[in-house]
Amino acid sequence: MSTRAGLKDRLHYNETFNCVQCGYCLPVCPTYETMKSEVHSPRGRINLVKMLAEDKVKAEDLREPIEKCLGCRACETACPTSVQYGKILEGAKEVLEFAEQKSRAQKISESLIFNQMFPSKRWMNTIGNLSWFYQKSGLQKMAQRTEITHLAPLHLGKFESVLPDLPSPVERKKRARQFKAIGSRKLTVGFITGCVMDAIFYETNRNTIDLLTKAGAEVLIPVNQTCCGALHAHAGKITDAKALAKRNIEAFEKEEADYIVNNAGGCGATLLEYGELFKGDIEWESRAQAFSNKVRDISQVLSELDGLSFTKEVNGTITFQPSCHMVNVQKVKDEPLSLLKQVKSKGYREMNDKERCCGSAGIYNIVNYEDSMEILDSKMKNVKDTNATIIVTSNPGCLLQMKLGIQREGLEKSVRAVHLVDLLVEAGAVSK
Ligand code: SF4
Ligand code: SF4
Structure with a gap:
């Protein structure tokens, strides 16, 4: 970051000019809603980045507003000039990471x-x-x-207190690397098991494999895959994120898979943007883009396969809290709902503003706990308005956040939160 031109490149300075200051993004920004200040809005943050590139403010002036951004990317969906806010945010985080004096x-x-x-x-x-x-x-x-x-x-x-029940070390060791499709094979998919996902949500991963095979997919689990790098990229550690992305690209290149499937909205968004991450890299850009082109959320693959029916009624009224990265970055909206609507239950209730971030946002709820809880409380108001007893989510972070929300509202006896995959298994998914 030695020259001003280098800094401008890193901060995506040219991209900041696409912002015409219209403010259409303000009503969809959760931090603008709760913090009520311009610097905590997308427009304010973009302006600060532009001013840093022009040497009108110091990096430290950006730190708090940028660190308080959820990275939910809702602002991109509201923007009439298609400002690539995610790119600007990632550049700002990288610059801040570089500038920080650490012990x-x-x-x-x-x-x-x-x-x-x-x-x-x-x-x-x-x-x-x-x-x-x-x-x-x-x-x-x-x-x-x-x-x-x-x-x-x-x-x-x-x-x-909101962690799921974990499998024993013996069960964990037993998982195979390849699972045959039940009935005739319609697709072969590589499954990205994730880091935290596989450590803590092992049961959801097991259920993912179960659903895919029953729906007619052969499932491959490459041994050398690793963490997707989302947390690294969100922390501004782009070099580390790239190193992990390269390992995943190499691991999945060795497999003959039609799709690369994930069951965590945040990871899926990062995997989908590997192509963007390596933009301009002669060796890696096309390999990364080929990888990203195959990335699918589990709900997309199950919908395409259309190979499941559901045999049991789930005892409760369902509402859906989608992951903002799944909606705003992966643009996956209809498939989870169409699967949910096939499940027999006491009914489905749409939540107001369901696509607004719940405040989980990677590790945002750990490092910005109080701000995250304020956003969560606003989400829980919408949950309660539905009178639903089952909150379905599509991302492990959102799932834990919803469980925290249930605890904060004292609703543990009447409401539960569950990952979409686990609900489909609970609903007695069988091959058609
Ligand atoms: S990413 Fe989310 S929190 Fe950050 S500025 Fe955009 S809408 Fe607001
Ligand atoms: S909606 Fe887009 S152009 Fe308008 S202020 Fe927000 S980022 Fe800028």
């Missing part, structure tokens, strides 16, 4: 989390296994009884 301890802990833990299957399995031990050994009950969880940093104690 040695901070550098070591970040390197451990981003470079050692997230990319490593072994680390992720260990986290999953330790969480299983915590749940099953009685430690969790004791910790909750003594309220020691309240002492955990960054409100992490709030999150441990």
